[in-house]
Amino acid sequence: MKNIVIGRYIPGNGFxxxxxxxxxxxAMLILMIATFVINNxxxxxxxxxxxxxxxxFSRISIKRVYLGLRxxxxxxxxxxxxxxxxxxxxxxLQAWPIYYSFLTLGLGAALVLTWGFTKKFVRFKLLxxxxxxxxxxxxxxxxxxxxxxxxxxxxxxxxxLSMSLFIMxxxxxxxxxxxxxxxxxxxxxxxxGLEYVLAPLKIIRxxxxxxxxxxxISLRYIPTLLDEANKIMMAQASRGVDxxxxxxxxxxxxxxxxxxxxxxxxxxxxxxxANAMEARSFVPxxxxxxxxxxxxxxxxxxxxxxxxxxxTLSIVLRVMA
Amino acid sequence: xxxxxxxxSYQYQGHDEKAYLxxxxxxxxxxxxxxxxTLIGETxxxxxxxxxxxxxxxxPSEGRVHIFGLKIDRNTKKEGKVKLNPIRKxxxxxxxxPEYQLFEETVEKDIMFGPKxxxxxxxxxxxxxxxxxxxxxxxxxxxxxxxxxxxxxxxxRVSIAGILAMEPDILIxxxxxxxxxxxxxxxLLKVFYDIHKTLNKTVIIITHDMNTVYEYAKRVLVMREGVxxxxxxxxxxxxxxxxxxxxxxxxxxxxxxxxxxxxFNINIEDSPRSREALFKSxxxxxxx
Numbered sequence: 079m080k081n082i083v084i085g086r087y088i089p090g091n092g093f094x095x096x097x098x099x100x101x102x103x104x105a106m107l108i109l110m111i112a113t114f115v116i117n118n119x120x121x122x123x124x125x126x127x128x129x130x131x132x133x134x135f136s137r138i139s140i141k142r143v144y145l146g147l148r149x150x151x152x153x154x155x156x157x158x159x160x161x162x163x164x165x166x167x168x169x170x171l172q173a174w175p176i177y178y179s180f181l182t183l184g185l186g187a188a189l190v191l192t193w194g195f196t197k198k199f200v201r202f203k204l205l206x207x208x209x210x211x212x213x214x215x216x217x218x219x220x221x222x223x224x225x226x227x228x229x230x231x232x233x234x235x236x237x238x239l240s241m242s243l244f245i246m247x248x249x250x251x252x253x254x255x256x257x258x259x260x261x262x263x264x265x266x267x268x269x270x271g272l273e274y275v276l277a278p279l280k281i282i283r284x285x286x287x288x289x290x291x292x293x294x295i296s297l298r299y300i301p302t303l304l305d306e307a308n309k310i311m312m313a314q315a316s317r318g319v320d321x322x323x324x325x326x327x328x329x330x331x332x333x334x335x336x337x338x339x340x341x342x343x344x345x346x347x348x349x350x351x352a353n354a355m356e357a358r359s360f361v362p363x364x365x366x367x368x369x370x371x372x373x374x375x376x377x378x379x380x381x382x383x384x385x386x387x388x389x390t391l392s393i394v395l396r397v398m399a
Numbered sequence: 400x401x402x403x404x405x406x407x408s409y410q411y412q413g414h415d416e417k418a419y420l421x422x423x424x425x426x427x428x429x430x431x432x433x434x435x436x437t438l439i440g441e442t443x444x445x446x447x448x449x450x451x452x453x454x455x456x457x458x459p460s461e462g463r464v465h466i467f468g469l470k471i472d473r474n475t476k477k478e479g480k481v482k483l484n485p486i487r488k489x490x491x492x493x494x495x496x497p498e499y500q501l502f503e504e505t506v507e508k509d510i511m512f513g514p515k516x517x518x519x520x521x522x523x524x525x526x527x528x529x530x531x532x533x534x535x536x537x538x539x540x541x542x543x544x545x546x547x548x549x550x551x552x553x554x555x556r557v558s559i560a561g562i563l564a565m566e567p568d569i570l571i572x573x574x575x576x577x578x579x580x581x582x583x584x585x586x587l588l589k590v591f592y593d594i595h596k597t598l599n600k601t602v603i604i605i606t607h608d609m610n611t612v613y614e615y616a617k618r619v620l621v622m623r624e625g626v627x628x629x630x631x632x633x634x635x636x637x638x639x640x641x642x643x644x645x646x647x648x649x650x651x652x653x654x655x656x657x658x659x660x661x662x663f664n665i666n667i668e669d670s671p672r673s674r675e676a677l678f679k680s681x682x683x684x685x686x687x
């Protein structure tokens with residue numbers, strides 16, 4: 079539970095750390111839009127290259143970003159395979175016949191089962207999962223026997239391939255950009271930055287300060303609540319709740335015995351926090367002075383200019399093509 | 400020997416990936432019956448971590464804990480050979496904050512939750528609930544109430560009843576009297592002492608109250624920065640010179656005894672442990 083990287087700030091001193099949080103938020107948004115404008119695979123690869131250069135330049139460890147990406151890997155592989163199999167636009171690149179026979183179905187099931195049982199012992203789980211997919215493909219496309227009772231086709235089209243690559247790369251870029259933002263920005267700075275960036279919403283009577291406060295408080299409380307959950311699980315384990323085992327009915331009871339105290343404690347905590355904030359004269363919506371006033375520096379203007387020009391470039395390239 | 404610590408160390412993983420040593424090189428033996436132990440030390444000295452090892456909620460990073468003949472070490476959970484759940488029936492641990500365990504609709508169901516998890520029948524569990532609610536000093540009318548509408552002290556009593564209903568061999572209580580008024584505190588301490596006396600069970604209490612330690616404990620364990628610095632009788636502890644270094648108070652009775660001797664030259668030879676015993680000793684010295 080302690081390995082959750084979402085929204086985690088890691089102290090450092092690269093150039094991204096020195097930027098104004100508003101710059102970082104805006105640049106992130108601009109670059110995200112740019113990745114959705116790009117529709118050429120070459121430019122996409124260039125974009126990923128650029129991101130890696132920024133990562134290296136700002137001395138963020140690539141391993142950290144990879145850890146942030148890891149929970150998404152299954153989603154990535156899932157969308158990738160679905161796009162490849164079901165998107166049938168563009169020209170046909172490659173086609174294989176698929177044989178549904180007792181042999182292939184049996185072998186396929188056996189493969190999935192062995193994967194399910196052995197994955198615990200393999201260190202590179204993702205690679206192992208890919209291996210399973212490749213193995214399944216090989217079984218269904220190559221083995222044919224006399225008992226084929228249905229036949230299908232696995233066709234890969236150019237659009238399907240490029241779309242799946244696009245989706246994958248876009249997701250990677252979007253997640254990497256947001257990880258970069260949270261790794262290099264203190265929660266308080268992030269809060270301040272969000273307040274400024276969301277300020278225009280006041281026109282439609284949305285209070286940006288409150289939204290920013292809500293976001294930063296929720297981020298702040300993720301580790302605290304995980305800690306509480308851990309304590310509750312221990313207290314219930316002391317009363318004979320075995321969170322590892324149990325039948326379905328017991329499982330429900332286990333979850334209830336965790337969730338009810340969890341809710342009660344969160345309500346109590348938020349109540350206490352509200353009182354503590356009020357005791358320090360916090361009034362929602364009232365104008366507050368700042369201890370740290372954000373200032374634009376030359377670097378910020380430089381970064382924003384570059385991001386905007388990258389966005390313009392991507393739009394121009396798309397219109398030209 | 401019910402619980403035996405052999406060179407036990409425990410590391411918490413800090414948020415900045417630095418390891419934080421919560422226990423270091425603990426060696427201690429706890430008998431199955433007849434012990435009344437208090438565990439004291441400043442906040443953050445590792446008391447709670449230590450007792451969480453006693454019913455295998457935590458597994459040591461180094462060394463071994465033997466609990467009723469079962470060996471618990473760093474690999475226990477991974478190997479999965481030792482069933483940890485039965486240990487928790489034998490060693491009952493009451494957490495400091497009742498909010499962590501109360502969750503049922505009624506107090507009755509909540510007290511019955513523990514026993515039922517260990518396979519005790521509905522009927523027997525109900526009997527236990529009715530008995531234990533009285534043991535902790537509440538009456539049967541509480542059984543039908545919601546545990547969330549109780550006062551802090553009542554919640555605490557209900558959570559203790561929930562563990563008592565499991566009828567553990569060894570009872571461990573993490574600051575059971577914090578948040579109680581003095582009368583309720585003394586009544587509850589009496590309850591634990593009675594359980595220890597009548598059933599000859601081992602009871603371990605974490606506390607900050609030196610009067611409790613001095614009056615009730617047969618044995619005191621003192622933790623300081625993850626190290627067990629003292630293991631012996633309360634008399635031996637409070638006759639030591641350097642206990643202020645451990646941030647411990649002197650019990651009121653000991654203070655009074657020293658003051659009597661210094662200011663009024665009344666020297667009491669024996670070491671009375673309770674208020675009544677002290678009065679008796681003073682009378683015996685003054686009268687003749």
